[in-house]
Amino acid sequence: MLGKIALEEAWAIPENFKAYDVSSLAPKGVIGGDLIANLLDVHGTRLEQMDENGVEMMVLSLSSPGPQGVTDAREAEALASLANERLESEVGRNPTRFAALASLSLHDPAQAGRELRRCITERKGFVGAIVNDFQSAGPDRNTMLFLDRPECDAFWRVAEELDVPVYVHPREATPLIYEQMWKDRPWLAFSALGYAHRVGMHVLGIVTAGVLDRFPGLKIVIGHMGEHIPYDLYRIDHKLNRARFPQMPMAKDKLVRDYFGTQLFITTSGHFSTPALLCALQEIGAGAIMFSIDYPFESIPNGCVWFDDHVPINGRDLVDIGRNNALREAPHPLQYK
Template sequence: MYGKIALEEAWAIPENFKAYDVSSLAPKGVIGDDLIANLLDVHGTRLTQMDSNGVEMMVLSLSSPGPQGVTNPKDAEELATLANDRLAAEISKNLKRFAGLVSLSMHDPAQAGEELRRCWGDKTKGFVGVILNDYQSAGEDKNIMMFYDEEKYDAFWKVAEELGAPVYLHPREPTPLIYDEMWKARPWLAYSALGYAHRIGMHVLGIVTAGVLDRFPRLKVVIGHMGEHIPYDLYRIDHKLNRARFPNMPMAKDKLVRGYFGEQLFVTTSGHFSTPALLCAMQEIGSRAIMFSIDYPFESIPNGCVWFDEHVAVSNRDLVDIGRNNALRVFTRLADSEGVHGLEEKGPRECGVGGLGLKKEREREVEYGLYNRDWDKRLERR
């Protein structure tokens, strides 16, 4: 499929590695040839691989934990400002191929709103949403966790809703205390395999059940990795959020969690390239709630794109909506006719999905079949 939009794609500046050294995630060569080099790169290998795999637009965000890993409020604010200015400069070199998510310190909700306004005010900076890397760390020992379902964060959510800035909630590592208590004896489970989904799932459900989406009905929240387990637990989640048992739960009394998906809650496929999982998510939350993503450079661009282009058994229309059009409906600045990115919704034929192929190739051929272009030999799919 041509024209794909990828939404959870990491980028970094050297200053970000002071909060968390991502090279510790795996030995060199395990996550790409050089994870650090791939994070720092925008217009080299990244763009070349986008061209080779039908990715028209990448939305970049500062790699986790970003400002959320900085316990000193002033330092966290300075990192966010520095990262936003650097990212805007990189995006401005090619606004037709790159956009960005605003990084924020969440120590002070009002200050976070001010920084979002600063970045949002000039469309030429190319920002289309916000990235928050789970909880905000605080305290000298980094063991204080600040969650955004607390009422004081309404000052931030109000600004995000007013500006129409979708908020992408992304995972990060546990606090030192929680790591020692839960994960130290089983470190292989602490991150992508399990821990990320556990922590983000709790935070997202905390935001929903605290009534944040009810107080701000135009607010949009996005989570990656095929929904961080939530779509597959929706029956049990809604069944067990019993209003008689929890009469003081602030969430709207007449709604289920599943009712927010497709209107205020959305998921992406980042780093979760499983067709059965995608089909389950489509049945539970609907195709309009799902958007394509890769999670580069923590995941391979070709691997994610080959999966989506060749191994996803859904209708052509659903494929194109998930791969492109849904992103334009959620991250509306990508499709703003007065903005700088200027993307438009497309149909299957425009994205090279489901037709007989390029006319110039077909004019010289006998049509042998829709699945194989030779009568006698099985050919590799192109």
């Protein structure tokens, strides 16, 4: 399919590596070339591979953990502002091929809302925001600030008003949780399992806290074919027993599945499995799914060949997933097909 739009595509600035050295995630040659070099690149190899594989646009975002990995509030805000300034410049060099998700510090939700508003209304090229799971805080980096805390309504209110999606992306665990859960099984701590566990809990926490009910225009996106949530929807809804949990703030007449396609969306980033996609289609529908690659942590050719040649769905759903849903939920001057 020509004209694909990819939503979860990483980019970096050298200052971001102070929070987390991503080079350990994939030594040279594991994915293709040098991971750090590919993160820093926008208009070279990345664009060449987009042209070769029918990707018309990439929506770029600062690589994880970004500001969420910075425990000092002022330093986190400064990193977000710097990244947004540089990303605006990169996107501005080729605005028909690239767009941006704004980085935000979540120490102060009201400040995060102001930075998002500035990016959407004063800067160019931004179509939404990205948050890398919880915000680290505290002297030992073990305090986790989540987006379902009541004071975060100040941020959600702005995102709804601006009508832009918020992408909830994974990050590494805190030192304490890593020590208790993952130290003896480090191969499970990241993409294989830990990312999905943590983001799934966070997003379901947001939903069951009633955030989507208080802000019915809010849109949240999660990657990696939904971080396991679509395949557990029956059990999730079945076990959110209102008799057992009468204090749960989520609307009493709603199931979690009811939010998909209007307020909750998933992408295919880094999860190029046809059976998994077909399951997601049956559970949440084509309108809730958007194509993504997860470059440079995943291969552009691998993701595109899978989607173009190995996804047996009708043409309308293919184009909606590959392009139209992204334009609908994160508006951009590009045209629908």
